[in-house]
Amino acid sequence: MTTRRAVVAGLGAAAIVFGFDPATRGWISEAQAAPFDHVPDLDGELVTDPSSVAPFAKDLGNIVHHTPVAVLFPASVRDVEKMVSFCKARGIKVAARGQGHATFGQAQAEGGLVINIGSLNQIHSIGPHSADVDAGATWKSLLQASVPLGLTPPALTGYTNLSLAGTLSMGGVSPTNREGALVDRVQALQVVTGHGHAEWCSAERNPDLFSAALAGLGQCGIIVRAVVDMVPARAQSRVYLITYTDNATFFADFRKLLERADFDGLYNIWVPDGSGGFLYQLNAIKNFDPASPPDDAHLLRGLHYSGVESSDSSYLDQVLSVDVLVDFLESIGMFSTLTHPWFDVFLPDDRIEAYVGDVLPTLGPDDVGPTGFMLLFALKRSKLHRPLLRVPECGEWVYLFDILTSSPTPNPGDEYVARMLARNRTLFEKARAVGGTRYPIGTLEFSRLDWLRQYGPVADELFRWKQRFDPRGILTPGPGIF
Ligand SMILES: Cc1cc2nc3c(=O)[nH]c(=O)nc-3n(C[C@H](O)[C@H](O)[C@H](O)COP(=O)(O)OP(=O)(O)OC[C@H]3O[C@@H](n4cnc5c(N)ncnc54)[C@H](O)[C@@H]3O)c2cc1C
Structure with missing residues (x-):
């Protein structure tokens, strides 16, 4: 207030x-x-x-x-x-x-x-298994309150200064590979539908509204409160930065580590290699209590990396590390003032390696920008249960590939924006042709036909939910679905 x-x-x-x-x-x-x-x-x-x-x-x-x-x-x-x-x-x-x-x-x-x-950002309660939070609160504020109690949400976005409402409307993809998306770790929601009535919903109570709201892009209701899963938090984290120069070697090791499940989180960042290409930097996170630190040799056994380094921090510092970076960029005027034509797509297990191998060599410095970066998350497909989070059907793992482009200066002009929109469309077509789907946080011109294809088998259901929960069609025009 x-x-x-x-x-x-x-x-x-x-x-x-x-x-x-x-x-x-x-x-x-x-x-x-x-x-x-x-x-x-x-x-x-x-x-x-x-x-x-x-x-x-x-x-x-x-x-x-x-x-x-x-x-x-x-x-x-x-x-x-x-x-x-x-x-x-x-x-x-x-x-x-x-x-x-x-x-x-x-x-x-x-x-x-x-x-x-x-x-609306009050944290109503935090318990061993759940937190009851106003949906306008950020994950960061929840973490700052919960970690001192030894508790954390099991799945978190990389940057946590995002609202529960916004991420739960989008889906929320986490570096924790086996915990589902953020929308999979919600116990109940309070939603104001397009009728102007607040209703509680969960998998058991009012399940259609629950399904329509989670990853629902705000089409059927406004989420005002959420009860989300909480789990014990370890005190410390060790983050290994494991570098690769070669696509095939990187993917072989990434898959090996995903299958072993020794780490609590695995994701890749690409950074410029200084000669026009990109270095793969696999971030492997191991949470631990000081009494039993990780065994580095065991965790890194049998890998074929070109370099590795590790650092320890508190769990809270680890989960807030991207926030620190973003705050720094903001402080030097290199974040919210810049143009961000982001590209974000989910790809199936059997196509990701070829897709990345094809796309990376086509990207120039402008495609990423001085403060942009590229990301790869892997999610276990069987842990994703929400119908409106549209991910590829096949494979044990689903990958989110992001080019988080940042313009070199504020107001880069119409030509830059047009070029990036065209690039995003080209890359999306290429992804969709191999079974990819759009993660709708990004910057993509999308027709109603595109949305129909995106929703595929659940499109009819979504149209019925829209009729039922927002019959005047007033909610969330931005994505242009209806
Ligand atoms: C630095 C950075 C890192 C990121 N990392 C990740 C990541 O690791 N994983 C990931 O999944 N995403 C990530 N994102 C993307 C992020 O999840 C989306 O941008 C999300 O939209 C951000 O939440 P927000 O609070 O800013 O939502 P907004 O941008 O304000 O809203 C997003 C959408 O949700 C709708 N919405 C907002 N509130 C409600 C509500 N109460 N009820 C219904 N609909 C609502 C809006 O209308 C809009 O359509 C990252 C973003 C940034 C800037």
């Missing part, structure tokens, strides 16, 4: 909105408001002045700029219910926004209402 008020105060003279004029399709101030058309009383605030709404017409991509007419800073679930009901009655589009780190307007709503879900 304090944070939200501070934000609003910091925005200066934020105009409080009192109504919506259906004739002009515009929001109206107190002076203009007709009594019959008043916005309901809210615990939080609704703002409309240009300087207050402007930050909600951008995201990390810095490519799409859809300006909402109003932004809600909710102070209660009731606020979300009231404003969704209000917008439903008037056919106004609504998008919830967590931390705004999607890269192609996914959390934006041109001429509509954006709900700043980060205003």
